[in-house]
Amino acid sequence: MLTRTSVLLCLLLLSQSPVWAATYYVAPTGSDRASCGNAQRQATPRQTINAGIACLRGGGTLIVKAGTDNEIIPETIPSGTANAPTIVKADPPRGAVLQSDG
Numbered sequence: 001m002l003t004r005t006s007v008l009l010c011l012l013l014l015s016q017s018p019v020w021a022a023t024y025y026v027a028p029t030g031s032d033r034a035s036c037g038n039a040q041r042q043a044t045p046r047q048t049i050n051a052g053i054a055c056l057r058g059g060g061t062l063i064v065k066a067g068t069d070n071e072i073i074p075e076t077i078p079s080g081t082a083n084a085p086t087i088v089k090a091d092p093p094r095g096a097v098l099q100s101d102g
Contacts, residue, residue, distance in 0.1 A: 026052040027065035059084035066095030
């Protein structure tokens with residue numbers, strides 16, 4: 001027999017929507033026409049960091065493949081939380097170079 005507390009706990013757990021942080025890829029060989037869904041696969045990345053950032057939600061990860069990007073990064077990147085931070089990183093480490101002519 002279920003108690004009132006058990007029923008309330010079950011309803012609470014069922015009502016919570018799981019949030020799955022996604023990983024997106026950017027590479028010089030990519031295309032900014034790639035959808036955010038496609039950019040979740042290494043084989044179909046977006047081309048620019050800004051296009052990759054446009055896909056990010058708080059707690060997501062943007063992996064920038066090796067190459068040189070000549071663009072200005074916006075001041076706002078979706079923030080995550082202490083338990084689920086938003087991450088932007090180069091792969092391989094130190095393989096991506098960001099420069100700006102402006």
